[in-house]
Amino acid sequence: MNQINSHFDAAIIGGGLIGCAIAWRLSKAGLRVVVIERNEIGHEASWAAGGMLAPLSEANQADAFFELVVAGQKMYADFARELCEATGIDIQYRTEGTLYLALTDKDEEELERRWRWQQAAGLNIKKLNAHDVLKLEPALTPQLRWALEFPHDHQVDNRRMMTALEAAARDNGVEFWTKTEATSLEISNNRIAGVETTKRNIVTNTVILAAGSWSSLLKATDDKVVMDFSVEPIRGQMIALEMPVPALHHVVYSTSGYLVPRADGYVIAGSTTEIVGYNKRITAEGLASIITHAVEIAPNLSSQGVLETWAGLRPKTKDNWPVLGNDLRISGLVYATGHYRNGILLTPLTAQSISELVLRGESSINLTPFSPARFDQHSGLHLSA
């Protein structure tokens, strides 16, 4: 290591929502924390997301992951309030709910399947006929057949939330090292001893890896690969459009796209799911497919202006589940990564559970199914779908 070292109680690699929320929690508990970010704070998936908090709309079956996202959703109202009290920033947590439309025979089959398992699980979900849906949201297509309503699938403005979390963490003394790469982990006798970065080296016994799609690039000082799993970037392109008339209020899904109406008077339309490496190009094909599906859902959008286009990289593990918890071989290395489509939804839960793990040695939320050990051939732990 270089001669000039900085000492911290915890170093967090990755300055997105997850990293900043953990930094906020740990610094509130009195720890000296640094966040190392290769770009600017919150400029990757946290900024690119649509902000849907939609466990029922997005999950496919009742399993441990579904329990996790439902628990994550339940933390949001308090989290938004606490963040607003700390910073004065309203992150626009909105509770109008989500509508999932059936437009075709295939959609009807998918919605019936969803209805059956979610009813069986005792979840709060309603079937609405076309007339009732159009009464709620007159901007939707009159071609819709029926819809599911998820009153507890909400939304938040993820960009405002990013600004608020960074401010809250800074107020508590968290240091942010931006445009800085964590080049390797220093490991001594199977314990974390520090992090080498392109700025200065850090001496710490705790490293939290929250680098999303960049997580797998981290190596040890001897150039050995640290992890048993990889996190792959999955591109999602997005478009912001002027609000249609009449305005939308609910988040609206179909099997091929979604619309998220923002309080600031525009609609976010998404998205693509593309395996193209670390490539955030916006393509004609991607935009055309998003606009086609957006206009299928709300025809009046066709005459609205395009306000912004962007793309982000979702961090995906092999089984689509996040990796949360301690590395079982390297003491002091903690994972909070691989959140794929649910990073915004799982930010409060991840921050709570990972900070408990660091501060108390255990989490009040059962993280066993999300342990990195599930990717270890010899652990026998293969719980996910």
Ligand code: GLY
């Ligand atoms: N959660 C929505 C998306 O990943 O596109």
